[in-house]
Amino acid sequence: MFETNDQARLQPSIYFVPEEGTHRWAYISQTANNEWFYVTYETVDEEVVCRQQMMIPIAPYVLALATRDTPEAFIRSVQLVSPPWLNERDTWLMEEIKEIRQVGPKFVYELSDGRVYPAELAALEAKTMWSKGD
Template sequence: MFITHKPAEIFLGAYLGDDATQYWQYVEQTTHCPWFYVKVGRRQGSEALTRMVLIPSISALEQLLNEQGADIWLLDVQLVSPAYLNGGDGWKMEKLLEMRETVDDIREAAYVYSLEGGHFYTEALGACRSDLKSPRIIFSVTPASR
């Protein structure tokens, strides 16, 4: 999850003619978990705009995926992974090709991330989830596989 602090707020809304939007110099991440940096296309009137969105969780990414339509669509998803997941010394940002929720032979649930460059990361979910019957693709750059 991301949080903001009042001292980090930048007061540009009135200057830009948008009093409903708040601007921040930085946000804080409260968990040491993977998150997503997503390039989103949005239609505003006759214009198509591109924005970058920080998504703190898989459930929030799924919500954004479900909201896709004529006015909003995903252009690119980057997985930002901590060292415990990527096997490195620190955080990494890599293009996400596919993410699925699956179970292994002993019925242990996990997320499997397929990344550009042939990397795969697996994140165990802990106790077996009884409602998870078979592998489920959550995200794929190939729309036909979703």
């Protein structure tokens, strides 16, 4: 999950006035060493296209957002931000996802280049929960 700290909360300014009920933060913290998602959500209003980036801490929240997709408002892309224990590298990586699948209670991520995390679940039969083409 992500956390915010009062010391990181930004005060409204004449340049960045948040909508009512929202707050702006200089930074947030991640409380676990787990994967998270950088999601680009697109809305189209006649000729105006607006893209908003969201940092989402767990796959079920991404899937819940995807259930609200319409032709006018939808997930444009999902990038997996994976820790070293998941991506089997020495550092965190941010990579585009092609599909999110589920094997029992676990999620499996197929990347745009065909790699699958976690690798040990790649060969198991899984239910596709979200696909970039949807």
